[in-house]
Amino acid sequence: MPGDNIVVAVRVRPFNDREKAMKAQLVIEMADGKSTGIRDPSNMSEEPKMFTFDHSYWSHDGYKTESSGYLAPSDSKYADQKKVFDDLGKGVLDNAWKGYNCSLFAYGQTGSGKSYSMVGYKENKGIVPIVCEDLFKRIEKNKKKNNGTQYEVFISMFEIYCEKVCGALISLKIGR
Template structure:
């Protein structure tokens, strides 16, 4: 598959609600292929991804730990950022499917964001090349704050988590009804020791925990929660529209196509990270349970479309370069 866009899927253990309902696991994985079974008709559908992570039962020899996921996806993000690419990593899926577990983690099971920050500062402190220096400002909303160490990033993340609106729905008591975008700007400053000329290589790393993708009907949300759900679906579909406009542009080779980046704050923030000099990774988070069949199928499907469109765009840009 393309180097520029990669899609991963990860299936989590049953939660208490699924256990209480005596749920059956309808997901299976074989190498890079993920298969979902319709619990009523037993019909199976298979999808190929760059990575399929089996995190359903720890006793399985193929069980994917946080460290395994970080070593593939998190290290890949850092390596591309070091080369000067803008990199975005999105977690996508219904509320309770494991997006925040992969991106942020819980307790000692640290996710990609804290592990990537730790590794980033380790690499900076062990940088053997004295002609290169680094700084890594952190973007929080409209504030741009320079950070020197891991402890300060952790403090900012805690403040960010506390400030987020967390509302309870029937799906999950800790469901987050907002997109969380964690951005690091990595600047590598190289000094040419002969000419003493200074050159900056700047890359933007976006680590995005998207709000739940579930349709309003399945959440039982009403009033303000329902309005919030509509806004979330709007920004997810704005993301889809940006990606299909980029794909359109690739079909109409060279002709100007309007890309609706300004349709949502999400796509506006990610503008320079989706076209051009960028790398994108999607992680689709899946519930294993039969009771979530419809939502899980819709999580698997758009990604097939998303990856195809992103790949086409990337191919177009490669030809233009």
């Protein structure tokens, strides 16, 4: 990811209970980790309309729930939280560590899985908490070198819902 200006990813999530009860039809398919196709549900025999992204993550099925509660891949197609972080969050973390301002956006309809990818749920931590954990581990490791460096971390998270900005600004100052 270093050197990239904009990376675009799409992720398909499992059906929720409401969709299962409605016997929703899966109209999304993904191929080669970069292509996402969508079919017209009224004509499933028609070829899908294909779109290309930097990353296309299949998280609809192909996972097993470990005893810890983590959703781990049971086949190579499934993209777990670790895969999403490695592809998207690690570059943000590396660039932030170098002193660059970084942004990560999640866009989609309500219920599409943005919060799960960004924040996660229980043992399935999303990009933001993993970035924070790794960032503070790096800071602690460097502080042990006793080089007198002070660290200042600013994290801003904003939600835009129904065209209204709801925001929380978290500012942390770390150092001696």
